[in-house]
Amino acid sequence: MDSNIFQKIVQIVGREHCSMEIEERHCYSYDNSKQTFLPDAVALPDSTEQVAALMKLANSNKIPIVARGAGSGTTGGALPIHGGIVLSCTRLNRILEIDPKNQIAIVEPGVITGEFQRKLKKQGLMYAPDPASLKFCTIGGNVAECAGGPSAIKYGVTKDSIIGLEVVLANGDILSTGCRTEKGVVGYDLTRLFVGSEGTLGIITKIITRLLPLPEHKETFLLTSRSLPEATALVATILQENILPCTLEYMDKTAIAIVSDLLPTAPGNEIEAMLIIELDGSRKQTAEQAELLKKLAATRKQCTLKQAVTDQEVYEIWKARRSISPATFKLSPHKTSEDVVVPRSQIPELVRFCEILSRDLELTILTFGHAGDGNIHVNIMSCDTTDQEKTKVTKAKTALFKKVLSMNGTLSGEHGIGISKSAFISMALNDTSMMVMRQIKHLFDKNNILNPGKIFPTDKFSDPSTSY
């Protein structure tokens, strides 16, 4: 990067809040997609005005600018694949307002999601979205990727909790979207256009969230089943029976095996699948829903439902669930992680398909995740990175996506497209959709400086081999 440009960055954010040092740049070069791209510079602005000034600078000099939260995303959304400036939101980390009466809050993008929830809990309030990384991920990243989590089945994903935004556009203009009330139909819904846009349309600098009263009580259940089809078929039935859990997670036999030592009681070898089911609400509501759940489970011969009695048991169940993803490396050193979605009633078919795929291609494939909303994490494990193994993985991935789409599902439920799935996006979206989305991208970002190379398939702008 031209030292004149860097000098201007220094003027905007101050010398101590930007860097071109290689050590610093390395710290902002990776994310949870396990890939690495070095930015040319890093800037840590402290205000909307500083973000606007950085954007003007980047735009007039056609320098890529990539907003970054905690780098916990799995599809490469935070990677500066064309270099340029990484704009870290670390210092934009203020909770500006919590309004208990109107059940909203206003926060900056760098606020850590779990911290925000902890603060709200003290006031008897809840911000519902609960991505696995909530202890360290930021709400700005959650909004940019439209993160999900186990509670999405009852409370929705990130988009369902966001009612307004402040966004700095590519030219430095500051846009306010939505409002501080749930209702509002004044012009087009721009809020939702930015949620899940992966930093490609603007930089989010303020977030207005919907809050909920903290549920009084929660009960946790573990359902083990000797029959995979019986367990997976139960998912749609639970919801049809008017039980609305706040968690309805599933794991297959392979997933269970790698974390079974963490569970309160290790499941026997005959267990083919497991569901974690949680109910929340008032004590009475929870008890009523628990009764319904117990009755339903009793009709399933292959299933056993156990209620967690102590906090320690609940802790262990969640520790096991959250450990699946890292524990997969016990199986093989390389992983391709997909988060496909199918209509709930199709989960048994998807799981069966993955079993066949695994056998046919001789690859370990495990399935687990947010069954309640049909969002199944399919992890394809591979032994090495030889061309032969890579070809098998691509074959598995392509077959999986085809199958999911044929079942009226979609490619990603919460991880986004980034660079990991951009080559596959045209399987899910037809030419008209792609054209409209590209036109919207161009409308907001004529110079293609905003997180270039993400979402859309490689073209002259987004080809990683093209330098700026």
Place this chain on the structure above:
Amino acid sequence: MDSNIFQKIVQIVGREHCSMEIEERHCYSYDNSKQTFLPDAVALPDSTEQVAALMKLANSNKIPIVARGAGSGTTGGALPIHGGIVLSCTRLNRILEIDPKNQIAIVEPGVITGEFQRKLKKQGLMYAPDPASLKFCTIGGNVAECAGGPSAIKYGVTKDSIIGLEVVLANGDILSTGCRTEKGVVGYDLTRLFVGSEGTLGIITKIITRLLPLPEHKETFLLTSRSLPEATALVATILQENILPCTLEYMDKTAIAIVSDLLPTAPGNEIEAMLIIELDGSRKQTAEQAELLKKLAATRKQCTLKQAVTDQEVYEIWKARRSISPATFKLSPHKTSEDVVVPRSQIPELVRFCEILSRDLELTILTFGHAGDGNIHVNIMSCDTTDQEKTKVTKAKTALFKKVLSMNGTLSGEHGIGISKSAFISMALNDTSMMVMRQIKHLFDKNNILNPGKIFPTDKFSDPSTSY
């Protein structure tokens, strides 16, 4: 309209499904904004393909095209203010699919909302949005305007129940947005861009809705209060106390007076305000929430809470509530109806402001509506249409909007902008927002044929005096 153009319309939809007759055109010239604009022709397509062909024809000849449901909108959204073609969705009225397992449905825009709900009820399902006009309004109109209703407080407005759309674009291309699953983050959220866009970005031809299990039980309460501030302050408190009603409607003394003869027991003269509160869910849940509500009401000295015991009582309460709007004409022959939104905690201040405004300007102003989400219907009554009276009404409206915005509220919660509020939209949206919205409009509709003159303030395209 050129007879060649009309001949092409005939070729597309068939002779019996279009007209240029003055009698027919009159039937499509009005809506509930009480204004009238004659279209040049009316077409009633039967399929997406016919809509696409009509759009291509209109676009290549730069003829305005205005989609129409039942004409129940209150802001002029369905009015062909520049003439052109009214595209009636009456024949696009098929319920294409109801999927109880995955709790979604696919419908065409001309389906009558109440009919859809009746069909779902038989299957133990619910499509939640319940605009007052649900017996005759269409779901397409609801989506275009993002209609609300009393149940929005618990179940959200129309946008919260729509997960995907099929839309015919200005050039006749057919766009699919969203998907059949709740989760999905593949590219930009185009669904929400079309919901509430008032027919200005495309013509909606299919709608994928989220469904919910039908609640087992409902209880209805009437809270009368001798103190207006005490009643209105209770609204925010109810929600803070973890009571989540499916209805939380309010009416002031003037509203009560004009419908009191319809109520089970006419409230005494000392009653200053009334709340209709409904609770739904399982019987146990409803009973538990009812207990909380009774306890809370008992702490308010000026309030009396009565539970409706018979279906007849419930019917009468709702008949009274739904009759407020037409009954306002008992007071004065002319009405300006606003549906402003304020944060719930600000309702007492808004109501007080309206009282002062009414006294200062010597206008009858009544307030009622969806208090639970801060969406208050403010009706400004006037005796005649003299310039003096009109000036007073505009003064009242402007002061109301200023006050609402100063309280972090917004101009419209569910009626939309249309032509009624377009002159005021720039009070709520700054230049950047307006510019972005106009650019999006231009992106989707270069020739400005899609419901021209709506939402945006009058300009060379939308000035009603400009002929095409």
